[in-house]
Amino acid sequence: MSDVVNIVVWSKKGCSYCGEVKNYLNEKGLSFQNIDVSEKEELRDILQAKYGIRHVPVVEIGNGNHYQGVTEIGIEHLELALANYAQIKEARR
Template sequence: MKKIKIYSQPTCPDCNRVKAYLDKKGVSYEDINVRKDKKAMDEMVKRYGIRVTPVVVIGDRVMVGFNVPKIDKFLGAQD
């Protein structure tokens, strides 16, 4: 199973949609609350160059926002 990280904020609607979608599919992930964890926010910006949430990292693929076809594609893709 691919490692999945979600950089999120509690009040972000798309963050909650991504997590709900993965929960529905029974897919486990690491939820990283960038509002509580300043180091995680810095990592997200430095590593991925992204300043908005959600940032979804599936294996070595990165996406921003909630996009079901892209999530499914990344989950099915081989690293």
Template sequence: MSETKTIVVWSRTGCHHCDEIKAYLQANKYAYELVDIEGRDYLRDILELKYGVRYVPVVEIGANGRFEAVLEKDYKRIEELVERNA
């Protein structure tokens, strides 16, 4: 069974930290899926259940439904998780 690496960015409109994370991923040619939480409090509820936070950006990196999250703008940690899930 082949593992498929997935990067998910939880973001919202007008969030400059979110824009910086997305620009970083694009500059490094990492494909990602976007979850826009703008006006969707139920998505913040999901973040709170999963990671104990209601803020963005949150970057999830994993494969086959198993993800680890980066809760701060930590590019080194993003790289570590991308390499681990390559």
């Protein structure tokens, strides 16, 4: 398993929660890809298909074909998902 964690942030312009997520990741030195869903209903359709929601932020954490989606609002949910990912990665070594 690769040591690289991929983080994808689904966000939109003017979303304060989205800004909090991106600031948190930047403060932790974690790089991420941002997908801006502003005025792009087809991207919200993808969120609907994957997670049954259309709201942002959604943070996907993973590697290869294994990703976990964080759909709950609040940095504590993101922190927990990152910690869980690190534990799983370590257990697979």
